Amino acid sequence: xxxxxxxxxxxxxxxxxxxxxxxxNQVTPVQIVDHPLHASLTPMACERPLVGGAPDAYAxxxxxxxxxxxxxxxxxxxxxDVARAYRKEKVTAKKAELVFEKQGS
Numbered sequence: 001x002x003x004x005x006x007x008x009x010x011x012x013x014x015x016x017x018x019x020x021x022x023x024x025n026q027v028t029p030v031q032i033v034d035h036p037l038h039a040s041l042t043p044m045a046c047e048r049p050l051v052g053g054a055p056d057a058y059a060x061x062x063x064x065x066x067x068x069x070x071x072x073x074x075x076x077x078x079x080x081d082v083a084r085a086y087r088k089e090k091v092t093a094k095k096a097e098l099v100f101e102k103q104g105s
Contacts, residue, residue, distance in 0.1 A: 067073075
């Protein structure tokens with residue numbers, strides 16, 4: 001733990017020294033770029049459709065879709081039935097024919 005801490009201190013000090021050595025002592029003033037048209041008033045643009053080139057290229061409708069379009073409705077299976085089926089499958093599962101009593105040494 002101690003060598004790791006010493007190595008981290010050396011690494012951070014070398015990094016800090018490298019940053020300090022790269023900076024110069026000359027003062028440079030901040031230059032803000034001027035944008036004269038940034039907040040000027042302009043007329044609004046004409047309306048353009050977002051989808052397709054023509055106004056009639058996009059259509060939508062409102063209403064309800066019939067239930068038969070969504071496919072068959074699945075009936076949920078109760079948790080008790082799932083547990084009974086799992087227990088029955090576990091009883092009928094194939095068991096190992098050879099069992100090792102002592103493994104390893």
